[in-house]
Amino acid sequence: MAGNHSDPSGPDLALGIALTDLPDGGKLVGHRDGEPVLLVRRGAEIFAVAATCSHYGGPLVDGLVADDSVRCPWHHACFDLRTGGALRAPALSPLACWSVEQRGGKIFVGEKRKNPSPAPRQGDAGPPPEKIVLIGGGAAGFAAAERLRREQYQGAIVMISDDEAPPVDRPNLSKDYLAGKAPEDWIPLRKEAFYAKNNIDLRLGTKVAGIDVRAREVVLADGEKVSFDKLLLATGAEPVRLTIPGADQPHVRTLRSLADSRSIIAQSSAARSAVVLGASFIGLEVAASLRTRGIEVHVVAPEERPMERVLGPQMGDFIRALHEKNGVIFHLKDTAASIGANDVVLTSGSTLAADLVVAGIGVRPRINLAEAAGLATDRGVLVDAYLETSVPGIYAAGDIARWPDPHSGENIRVEHWVVAERQGAAAALNMLGHRTKFTDVPFFWSQHYDIPINYVGHAEGWDTIEVEGDIAAKDCLLRFKRGGRVLAVATIFRDTESLQAELAMEQGKA
Template identity: 40%
Template sequence: MTYVVVGGGLAGAKAVETLRGEGFDGPVTLIAAETDRPYERPPLSKGLLLGTDEPESVFVHTQEWYDDHNVDLRLGVTVTAIDRDARVVRTAGGDDIPYERLLLATGSSPRPLPVPGGERAFLLRTLEDSHRISAAVTASTRVVVVGAGWIGLEVAAAARTRGAEVTVVGTGALPLQNVLGDEMGQMFADLHRAHGTELRLGTHVTEVTPTEVVLADGTRLPADVVIAGVGVTPNVALASGAGLATDDGVLVSPSLATSDPAIFAAGDIAAVEHAFLGRRIRVEHWDVAIHTGQAAARAMLGQPVAYDRLPYFFTDQYDLGMEYTGVAPADAEVVVRGDVAGREFIAFWLVDGRVAAGMNVNVWDVADQIGDLIRSRAVVDPKRLADSSIELSSV
């Protein structure tokens, strides 16, 4: 059996690690379009951007690991097509690489800023992007961040921590409003304003000039550096070109198999029929890259897999650390235990009286308990849920 993984991100790296960890000793090839070996992306908008993380700390494995585990790591190689009949992947260099099992972990691409001059804005996706932004942002830099989502806010916090003058522009009335709702969106707005970041919300950018960002109302924001964080698009062209079922991502079963049983998908592109949630879900976060990569590898080996891990992500902004477990609509009922103003609390999103998601802010070692509440599907008493004197396990 020959296993090929296309995509040199975290999902691909964890897949080949799992193949070897599960005892597979046949040929394994990992093909990466980037020239850097696989690395983790969260530090790109956090510690690496701040300069507090060592550059080498972001890599999933050393080069020696790939050598020692007989993984054929091909960097700087772009796969252009999949021939499903011949079971080969074709590269831009003209090579045909055969496979018996194939994993697609092609990730996603940041959306460019679709306005005149938008090409002047930095995008953050790769290690090189992070290095370029880090070099451009100093204590005297005027930074405008376009986008008040997770990446935009993390970049804003890193730039502000470095002493830059930072303005965040967002289309919503509050940051993260479409993800967390009004109350938690207001908490993040208060956090950034408390650290000196200016928020221009409920508006959008119409132009980027060499020295300014122009808003819809005509406001002109001086800008030495513009960074766009306006979302990403899953890289499904390779899959759709091969005739695999795609929509918002590559459609996969709970075993991470595509519409071709010899081909699997993981990471940002995988729209998984989730075994616990009972619906299809695609999540663009670090934790999902790790665990879908591992699950896909096991399924490729013929092991029974039914992916049911609850979505999980985290953020670090200024003095706030947060973990979010589960998935819930932003307009769901919110119950809080703890001190929102002091930014030390747990927020729960309830759907039909049941906990669908929880977010712990500067409260630690509770993510598993939040997950247990979600998995129990139990109807909870909101008053008991909000009462910090009652153990979560007793709610």
């Protein structure tokens, strides 16, 4: 989660360093008043910003500098070197910045600067909307609200969420939080006071019954009508539910919300054995977290290899071996037939002891509201390059949005946290009339024990997988290619190359 300030390392930048110690294009970490500071030189300009990413504390000295920005090696957050501003999710908070002075062939870091307000954007299309309504309290909805206020939008914001908890850091629910390594105060994306302070009308536990497109109103389940000038649909996805006998028992869980994660944690305290149904990212992250808690874990899935559909056979074999090394027992090419009070019967006839069952068999986009309102849909809500739906003034972002991806040339829908956050921010700009195309390259990360897997791009199918390095040695880069073109890149412990692949895709050089 968020990084901690370690003991200052490197030179005291208040005392200065020689200009020759920081060559053009170079990065150097020192400290000022006990805080780690990253120096970056680009030609005659030298920038001084906080040395760790504001997301999970990644070391920015190991990141990638492109134009006047620096990208985090861990989860591809991006920051403006001039202002410290968070340009791209998953970071939402800016970096601290310091003044820099050059004299006598030396570089001196001065006082910390105040983070400036965003400069007014050019090309606005008319006056801003008086009222914006956001349906959904996940990554996209929160990022939209946060960006609207960051852009100095003064109108009304209503965020309607059927969750009982304020927006949370969902990736952590299956990773460190579930494993018992992250305290709960790390989980909210912002403290509750943030919403009041920023005049965001956050309505939790509130269900939407429908959208009246002509009247420009959202109709709530209790009959209340909420008018809007611009509307963002960010309803996300919901877990596919088991339909086999015994699926409705209290020890059978799915994982989507903070409440779900809390329930699994509570039940795991007395559980000796668990069965995870599904070898997806969520399923295997849950398996790793439960193993960390000392619980015997069996994974049941119909495929031949875990995650082969996304990462290919070589990475699938590695992931299976990694989990088996940590004690997970796989039952592949098999499914659950029924669930008892303390066991799971498989279609193969085997019976597995199970004090806890977690189903991770996929999710479905929640597009019912969009369909009922007459918005164009196709296995998701269809949007244009500006994330606007077929109804002007209504936008969609996150797991439900199917958008024209300029990198693959296809209409795609992905279920990645970072994509949802970035789309929420882009939709916010477009609801304010800035006409900003969404062109970001999809990115996600997955954590299995101490092994991170980073993935940039989008490859629903490929004809070649090029493996560079050694997967078993946890030092590799995989290129997923179709017709000679790189569609996606997966890496283990090759963070710089992952960032370089992302930049190449953005520049059309893949």
